[in-house]
Amino acid sequence: MEYNFIFRSVLRFQDEILSGLLLTLQLSVSAMLIGLLIGIAGAVLSGVPQPWLRHPVRAYVELIRNTPLLVQLFIVFFGLPTLGIRLNANEAALVALSINLGAYSTEIIRAGIESLPRSQIEAGRALGLTALQTFRYIVLYQAVKAIYPALASQFVLLMLATSIVSAIGATELFHQAAFIESRTYRSFEVYTLITLSYLLLTVGFRGLFSLVYWAVFVRRPSR
Amino acid sequence: MIREFALADFGYLLLATRWTILLALTAMLGGGFLGLVVAICRVLPIRPLNWLTVGYINLIQGTPLLGQLFVFFFGLPLFGLSVDAWTAAALAMSIYASAFFGEIWRGSLQSVPLRQWEAGASLGLTYRQRLAYVIIPQAVRISIPPTVGFIVQLVKNTSLAALIGFIELTRASQIMAAATFAPLQVYLAAAGIYFVICFGLSHVSQLLERRLHVAR
Numbered sequence: 001m002e003y004n005f006i007f008r009s010v011l012r013f014q015d016e017i018l019s020g021l022l023l024t025l026q027l028s029v030s031a032m033l034i035g036l037l038i039g040i041a042g043a044v045l046s047g048v049p050q051p052w053l054r055h056p057v058r059a060y061v062e063l064i065r066n067t068p069l070l071v072q073l074f075i076v077f078f079g080l081p082t083l084g085i086r087l088n089a090n091e092a093a094l095v096a097l098s099i100n101l102g103a104y105s106t107e108i109i110r111a112g113i114e115s116l117p118r119s120q121i122e123a124g125r126a127l128g129l130t131a132l133q134t135f136r137y138i139v140l141y142q143a144v145k146a147i148y149p150a151l152a153s154q155f156v157l158l159m160l161a162t163s164i165v166s167a168i169g170a171t172e173l174f175h176q177a178a179f180i181e182s183r184t185y186r187s188f189e190v191y192t193l194i195t196l197s198y199l200l201l202t203v204g205f206r207g208l209f210s211l212v213y214w215a216v217f218v219r220r221p222s223r
Numbered sequence: 224m225i226r227e228f229a230l231a232d233f234g235y236l237l238l239a240t241r242w243t244i245l246l247a248l249t250a251m252l253g254g255g256f257l258g259l260v261v262a263i264c265r266v267l268p269i270r271p272l273n274w275l276t277v278g279y280i281n282l283i284q285g286t287p288l289l290g291q292l293f294v295f296f297f298g299l300p301l302f303g304l305s306v307d308a309w310t311a312a313a314l315a316m317s318i319y320a321s322a323f324f325g326e327i328w329r330g331s332l333q334s335v336p337l338r339q340w341e342a343g344a345s346l347g348l349t350y351r352q353r354l355a356y357v358i359i360p361q362a363v364r365i366s367i368p369p370t371v372g373f374i375v376q377l378v379k380n381t382s383l384a385a386l387i388g389f390i391e392l393t394r395a396s397q398i399m400a401a402a403t404f405a406p407l408q409v410y411l412a413a414a415g416i417y418f419v420i421c422f423g424l425s426h427v428s429q430l431l432e433r434r435l436h437v438a439r
Contacts, residue, residue, distance in 0.1 A: 003301045066375065066421035067414040068382035070393055075414065078400060079407035163287035167386055174289060187297035195290030202285035 010189050013180045017197070020176035023090070024201070027172055028159040031097035035158070036151075038098065039105025046110045057106065064103035070164055072096050077168045093165035093172070101158050105151060112147030113139070145217050152209040156202055163198065173197065228405040233412055239395030240416055246381045246391060249313045251374060254320025261325025266332060276325070283322035289383050291315045296387045308389035316381065323373050331366035332358070364435045371428035375421045382417075392416060 045057045064072065076099075077092040087095060116139060124134035166175035177194040181187050264276040283291070296311040304310075335358050343353035385394035396413040400406040 062422065063414075063418065066379075066425070067417045068379040068393065070382040070385065071396070071410055071414045071417060074393075074396070074400075075407065075410045079410050082405075082407040160285075160287040163289045164383065166289075174287070177293075188294070188301055191290060191293040191297055195286045195294055198287050198290060199282065199285045 020173035034098035035101025038102025042106030043109035250316035253317030257321030258324025312384035
């Protein structure tokens with residue numbers, strides 16, 4: 001093999017890499033927050049007795065979870081303009097990522113609420129707590145603790161999935177890889193470096209999430 | 224010339240779907256085989272091997288599949304292998320799948336209670352008999368829902384192979400969208416095809432779970 005690996009020519013583009021990294025972080029964090037809100041609303045709506053509220057939420061969850069993010073992204077970015085809704089690449093990316101994560105977190109949160117034994121609520125009420133107090137001190141804490149690991153790993157998966165939005169030209173980290181490649185022709189070096197830099201993000205997010213878990217659920221274990 | 228998105232074009236998408244299915248099957252088989260190796264390396268009582276396997280799993284699970292696809296697509300030719308999009312996609316997705324299958328199966332194996340081993344031993348079963356008749360049947364039942372769940376992910380993730388130029392369902396829809404200039408209809412049709420495959424798989428999983436539960 002007569003190939004010289006030249007990583008230095010790639011590292012020259014640190015400004016591009018940094019700006020891509022920033023957008024990846026922005027996209028991930030905003031999609032996480034919006035997706036979480038959608039998830040909470042979706043989980044609450046899945047539990048209501050009215051079928052006309054429940055069924056659309058179920059349909060949303062199943063439709064999103066059984067189709068690829070890339071196709072959802074194409075529908076938002078290339079399809080919606082047919083209906084007169086025009087978004088630029090970064091906006092379309094955020095919309096698609098949030099809708100995608102919303103479906104997954106709906107399912108995770110719903111499972112968390114359902115996994116809580118009914119007797120916990122009854123015990124709270126029997127102790128003289130009001131419905132709100134029971135929710136606040138008994139249901140919420142335990143439900144959040146139960147779903148936290150699943151939600152955290154879904155968040156990390158979402159962060160990795162932001163690389164997909166480079167396909168529509170959103171200028172995040174992976175898109176910058178294509179840009180640098182076009183300037184240096186160092187395809188292998190570029191993609192290896194960029195792919196590995198996601199590993200740093202993964203480690204960072206995982207660390208942050210376990211720190212929060214420790215601070216909230218371990219440091220003061222009983223409530 | 225721009226033409227309408229017609230039934231024949233939907234047929235074209237359906238034809239491209241076989242490559243989606245073929246790629247998913249390849250990744251399933253390749254990833255399944257490698258995943259078994261990963262699971263075994265993870266539970267064998269050899270420390271350095273465990274660490275190495277954990278590193279491998281974290282590397283694969285901590286980087287985006289899209290990046291892995293590109294690294295394989297551009298990286299393998301450097302080692303003198305002439306690699307087309309199909310080979311790169313099949314290899315990258317098998318390796319991607321192996322990390323996830325390995326962890327799922329290790330978890331299933333280890334979630335069989337220790338008492339089951341002890342019970343087997345006290346009944347006079349040999350190590351291999353315990354593994355074959357007591358542990359593995361239970362571990363398989365535990366592993367079915369997460370395994371099928373991941374296969375659904377795998378089918379959806381084959382769409383990323385479109386981005387290195389492998390013509391499967393998503394790439395075919397891109398071509399079709401460009402030809403008919405009806406992106407909304409084309410991509411909705413593609414989403415529909417993915418939905419049928421993935422939703423069907425999830426239902427098979429539920430059926431299988433129920434059947435295996437009865438057989439208990």
